[in-house]
Amino acid sequence: MYRATIIIPTYNEEANIEKLITRIVAACPNCCMIVVDDNSSDQTQSIVQRLSKNYPVRLITRNERGLSSAVVEGIRHADTSSVVVIDADLQHPPEVIPDLLSALDKGNVIAIGSRYCKGGGIKGWSTFRRLVSRVANSLGFPVVPSVKDRTSGFFAFKREVAPALNRLNIQGFKILLEFLALRKTCAIAEVPFTFEIRAGGESKFGFKQVWEYIRQLVRLYSQIPRGITAEDYEWHSFYKGHFIQKWWKKSVAKKIWSFIPPGEGSLLDVGCGSSPMIAEYPNAVGLDLNPLKLKFLTANLPAHSFANMDARNLAIVSESFDGVICSEVLEHIHDPELVIKEISRVLKNGGKAVIATPDYSRFLWRVAERFTPYEEDHVYKFSRKNLEELCVKHNLTPVAHKYVAMCDLVELFVKSA
Numbered sequence: 001m002y003r004a005t006i007i008i009p010t011y012n013e014e015a016n017i018e019k020l021i022t023r024i025v026a027a028c029p030n031c032c033m034i035v036v037d038d039n040s041s042d043q044t045q046s047i048v049q050r051l052s053k054n055y056p057v058r059l060i061t062r063n064e065r066g067l068s069s070a071v072v073e074g075i076r077h078a079d080t081s082s083v084v085v086i087d088a089d090l091q092h093p094p095e096v097i098p099d100l101l102s103a104l105d106k107g108n109v110i111a112i113g114s115r116y117c118k119g120g121g122i123k124g125w126s127t128f129r130r131l132v133s134r135v136a137n138s139l140g141f142p143v144v145p146s147v148k149d150r151t152s153g154f155f156a157f158k159r160e161v162a163p164a165l166n167r168l169n170i171q172g173f174k175i176l177l178e179f180l181a182l183r184k185t186c187a188i189a190e191v192p193f194t195f196e197i198r199a200g201g202e203s204k205f206g207f208k209q210v211w212e213y214i215r216q217l218v219r220l221y222s223q224i225p226r227g228i229t230a231e232d233y234e235w236h237s238f239y240k241g242h243f244i245q246k247w248w249k250k251s252v253a254k255k256i257w258s259f260i261p262p263g264e265g266s267l268l269d270v271g272c273g274s275s276p277m278i279a280e281y282p283n284a285v286g287l288d289l290n291p292l293k294l295k296f297l298t299a300n301l302p303a304h305s306f307a308n309m310d311a312r313n314l315a316i317v318s319e320s321f322d323g324v325i326c327s328e329v330l331e332h333i334h335d336p337e338l339v340i341k342e343i344s345r346v347l348k349n350g351g352k353a354v355i356a357t358p359d360y361s362r363f364l365w366r367v368a369e370r371f372t373p374y375e376e377d378h379v380y381k382f383s384r385k386n387l388e389e390l391c392v393k394h395n396l397t398p399v400a401h402k403y404v405a406m407c408d409l410v411e412l413f414v415k416s417a
């Protein structure tokens with residue numbers, strides 16, 4: 001019985017495959033190989049067939065194209081307890097395979113050949129190519145924050161604890177990310193290696209693969225467990241979210257602070273959630289429907305006042321506040337006009353209201369939304385025009401507006417008598 005099966009997906013790799021197989025044989029005695037070839041038009045298949053007479057290598061041919069699907073097809077044919085996936089172009093040095101396997105022996109379920117952990121690196125890539133790879137890798141952060149190299153094509157795993165193959169999505173180039181998305185809590189090791197430049201032949205990585213990666217990310221993002229209802233969701237995304245999320249939340253807050261500078265009088269935050277935005281306003285009162293979020297904020301901002309109230313029906317005397325903030329609330333409510341009416345009612349004449357909500361008339365938001373967990377939570381889709389119409393109806397006159405990322409609207413209104 002072999003110690004591990006090494007899966008090698010190939011498409012037109014005649015320049016590299018023989019060298020790879022002989023290096024694997026030298027570096028990894030006791031391992032067998034499966035080459036999954038998608039009908040290469042060069043000599044790849046005949047080279048593998050010739051080598052299979054002397055080495056433990058099998059050839060599987062397919063009449064379709066696709067890197068992830070080729071890898072999964074190879075895994076299906078593997079019958080050893082450990083499986084390794086490696087590119088054919090010698091960018092992944094096979095001499096590292098024993099390190100990956102010993103990481104599995106130590107109890108890890110997945111061992112990643114990692115360019116981005118300590119000791120890892122990339123040889124010979126231009127600054128641009130490095131940047132593209134870094135950005136692609138960072139975009140996988142929300143899926144598996146704890147792993148450093150999420151887009152590696154070089155990894156090993158234990159067959160029996162791998163995700164069920166029929167649950168893996170085989171679209172695209174980055175099958176490791178699918179593994180990680182399904183098995184993010186298992187023991188994962190990163191084994192450093194230096195990514196080499198392609199030895200021969202041509203890269204198959206191009207715009208199509210970039211596009212497929214974006215589609216893969218969109219799908220995986222939408223599967224991230226929804227956290228909006230978590231008591232510390234807003235607080236956490238403000239301080240500890242991934243960099244885009246943090247930047248976005250802080251930008252919205254800064255625009256709100258610019259419209260109603262702290263210290264301007266009494267202030268009500270309608271639907272404060274657990275957002276720390278209210279911390280800047282020492283005398284503010286925060287309202288929310290979710291008591292757990294209020295409890296969380298009370299513990300973190302003990303000097304502030306909070307109340308559990310429905311924004312559509314405020315138990316507050318009319319004309320009692322100088323300012324009202326309503327940020328990222330209206331889009332969650334089926335009949336937001338009721339909230340706008342209440343905001344106007346509790347504001348003093350001449351008081352300021354700041355409303356923040358995504359502008360669905362902006363194409364950019366409709367794209368950006370697909371990368372957020374909010375898609376299904378937004379039941380009312382505003383444009384600036386219909387927000388202003390509703391507000392004007394309730395004596396709130398639009399005064400100024402700003403956008404975050406050109407699509408998330410923050411608008412200032414003043415109550416007229």
Ligand SMILES: Nc1nc2c(ncn2[C@@H]2O[C@H](COP(=O)(O)OP(=O)(O)OP(=O)(O)O)[C@@H](O)[C@H]2O)c(=O)[nH]1
Pocket residue numbers: 008009010011012013036037038064065066067070086087088089091153198202203204205
């Ligand atoms: N079976 C199969 N293998 C593929 C397919 N596309 C790429 N491969 C193989 O997958 C591995 C990685 O492909 P590369 O073209 O090297 O992609 P990359 O490493 O992301 O890009 P470079 O850094 O430019 O080489 C190589 O062994 C390819 O031969 C495919 O459609 N089917």
Ligand SMILES: [Mg+2]
Pocket residue numbers: 087089091198203
């Ligand atoms: Mg390559």
